[in-house]
Amino acid sequence: MEPMIVTDQEWRDSFALTGYALDLAFGSGENDFELTCPERVEPGALAYIDGTEYGGIVDGETGASDSEVATYRGRTWHGMLAAKVLCPDPGSDYYELFGTPEQKIAAVIERCGLGGVFAARAGAGSASRWRFERFADAYTGLRKRLAEEGLRLAMSREGGRTLVWAEPVRTVGDAVDSDLLRFEATSVRRCVNHLVCAGEGELASRAVVHLYADAKGLVSKxxxxxxxxxxxxxxxxxxxxxxxLESEGAKKLRELQTAGGVEVTDVDGSVEAAVGDVVAARDNRNGRSVSAEVTKVIVRASDGSLSVSYEVGGASSQQSGAPSVQGGGVSYTGGRGIQISGGVVSSDLEIGSENMLRGTNRGSSGWWGSWGDGAGSISEAVAPDGSRGVRLSCSRKSGTWFYMAFSVGAAAPELNAIKRGDPVTVGFSAKASAPVPLFLSLQHGNGTNRLVEKSASGQAIGAEAVRYAFTFERSAVQATSESVVFFSVPLEAGADVVVWGLKLAGGEVDTGWSPSPYDQPPAVQSGVVSIVQKAVGEPASVYVAFPAPFAKSPNVVVSALTSVPHKVSVSASNLSAKGFSAYLCRTDALVETSVEWVATVQ
Known part of the structure; x- marks a missing residue:
């Protein structure tokens, strides 16, 4: 059993415990520990196992006069962050940060006044903007923001600091199959399909919204x-x-759409996982698989041995050739590795959240425009969150029309599968150099035969980055490869609009951008970027967004196209599935230098 290091009240290492009992948990619900030992531990001291994320600060103790040992209670590193509330600045609606995950984690640590304990370390991810929920605790806020980017929060006590960084979410358990796992799948014919949502107000004045799910799980009114x-x-x-009430109620009702469950009765393995990772296992006999997110890690030590167990929830099950089903939130407990015993995990089939449009993560690809008697252009843009977007620019104001459109293309059959009168929602994020009115529709490329009963107009795109959503009723007109999502934006000369995260889906609620199931992540991508330094010998960098996001963070090789390689150095940093930062340093002159890059995923 690894020794536990104990500090004094000034957080200087004091002594090591070898005979101790420990009960520590972190993740969802609890982030605390109990340490029992005969040695005296001062209140406010730190106790930790070096090189791991197991540790925290001692807040109190319990001891009897006739006992030689005492029990010390405290908050884990995660609990110390969870005990801090991220309040918006005075006059601001939200607490927001922009930068790499390392920079944003460092800013949160500093805001919480925990620099004496924690330090941010470089990890995965690229520059993006985070907006925290109002009055979120620091631990939950960090986990949520990272999860949105396919990352998880990692920690380790090293060199007198608790290092915090971002790591990609892993799916562990590739070797866990039916030889090590036995589970039973059940199906549910009906679940909650009518949600009565009650909000602000009292009695007859109370806000009430009725939401319904159909037999396929599609949520509507x-x-x-x-x-x-x-x-x-x-x-x-x-x-x-x-x-x-309608937005949150729709999310809740979708969570309740359970198509069945999986009862896990036995797992025997040695796979290690962390909070935020996904545990997966497969039955080779019938092609069924089960997977779930690790929500809590529990560490126990006694009698010279230390064990780690996991609580796993939000599970999903999948039959080969069938749609993926997402978890309903019932949790079960796993032992060391994934020692799971007797848990039942509910799952739901989520309908209406898939993006029908393909290639919406490829910048300006798929977009085109028409400027009337004005002049304009469409180009690629990097969105505030670091994703690839499209920029519509106006160089001469039009007195007739001025618009851009995204082709429905291969999504026409999916759109036509939505019945006449059923809802379809277009969601996207946008910002403009100056507020500009918007007319949005689904129609054929020539501007006739609208695919929706009524188009949206009157809402303006502002200077702040905002996600917009418009719900339409499907018309009887058939979509074709020439059908488009139509944006009419009458810009003034010199103005522009940036749009990103376009999504077209069935239902009345925009669930945020996601790629089309048909968008296959590439294995190899390459390109060339130009970099100019501000001063000789001073490194300069540019952010490179991949033409299409990878399934995970790739390996990137960069090389300078130069005849004086001994005077030019290049490197790549801040790698993520979406892009990376290319760095250049020349010691001879301020010259624009082309840097070639190749990114690969194995």
Whole structure:
């Protein structure tokens, strides 16, 4: 069993414990520990196992007069972050940060006043903007923001500091198959399909929204299941207005769409996981698999041995050739590696959240425009969150029309599968150099035969980055490869609009951007970027967005196209699935230098 290092109240290493009992947990729900030992530990001291994320600060103790040992209680490193509330600055609606994950983690540590304990370390991810929920605790806020980028929070006590960084979420357990796992799958014919959402107000004045799910799990305001097939529930969200109530209620109802469950009865393995990772296992006999996110890590030490177990929730099960199903949140407990015993995990089939449009993560590809009697252009742009977007620019104001469009293309069959009168939602993020009105529609390329009963107009795109969502009713007109998502934006000369994260999906709620299931991540990409230094010998960098995101962070090789390689050095840093930072340093002259890059995923 590894020794536990104990510091004094000034956080200087004091002594090492070898005979101790430890019960420590971090992740979802609890982030604390109990340490039992005969040695005296001062309140406010740190206790940790070096080279791991197991440790924290001692807050109190319990001891009996006739006992030779005492029990010390405290917060884990995660609990110390969870005990800090991220309040918006005065006059601001939200606490926001922009930069690499390392920079943003460092800013949170400094804001929490925990620089004496924690230090940010370089890890995965690229520059992006984070907006924290109002009054979120620091630990939950960091985990959520990283999860949105396919990352998880990692920690390790090393060199007198608790290092914090971002790592890609892993799917562990590739070797865990039916030889090591036995589970039973069950199906559910009906689940909650009518959610009565109650928000702000009292009695007759209280905001109430009724949301329904159909037999396929599609959430809308139209009821299709009645009588014995209807299962209703109350969603009590006091303080929410009608708009927030509808948005959050739709999310909750989708979570409740359980298509069945998986009962895990035995796992025997030695796979190690962390909070945020995904545990997966497969039954080779029938092609069924089960996977779930690790939500909590539990560490126990006694009698000279240390064991680690996991709580796993938010599971999903999948049959070969069938749609993926997402977890319903029932958790089960795993032992060392994935020692799971007797858990039941519910799962739901989420319908309506898939992006019908293909290639929306490829910058200006797929976009085109028409300027009337004006002049304009479409070019690629890097969005505030670091993703690839498109920029519509106006060099001469039009007196007739001025628009851009994204081709529906191969998504026409999916769009036509939505019945007439059923809802379809277009969501996208945008910002403009100056507020500009927007007319949005789904129609054929020639501007006729709208694919929706009524188009959206009157809403303006502002100077701040905002996600917009418009819900339409599907018309009887058939979509074709020439059909488009139509943006009419009457810009003034010199103005521009940046759009990113375009999504077209069935239903009434925009669930945020996601790639089309048909968008296959590439294995190899390459390109050339130009870099100019501000001063000789001073490194300069540019951010390179991959033409299409990889499935995971790739390996990147860079080389300068130069005849004086002994005077030019280049490197790559801040790698992520979306892009990287290319660095250049010349010692001879201020010359624009072309840097070739090749990115590969194995």
């Amino acid at each position: 139209t009821q299709t299941l009645f009588g014995a097939d209807e299962i209703a529930a109350l969603y009590d969200y006091r303080g929410a207005d009608a708009a927030e």
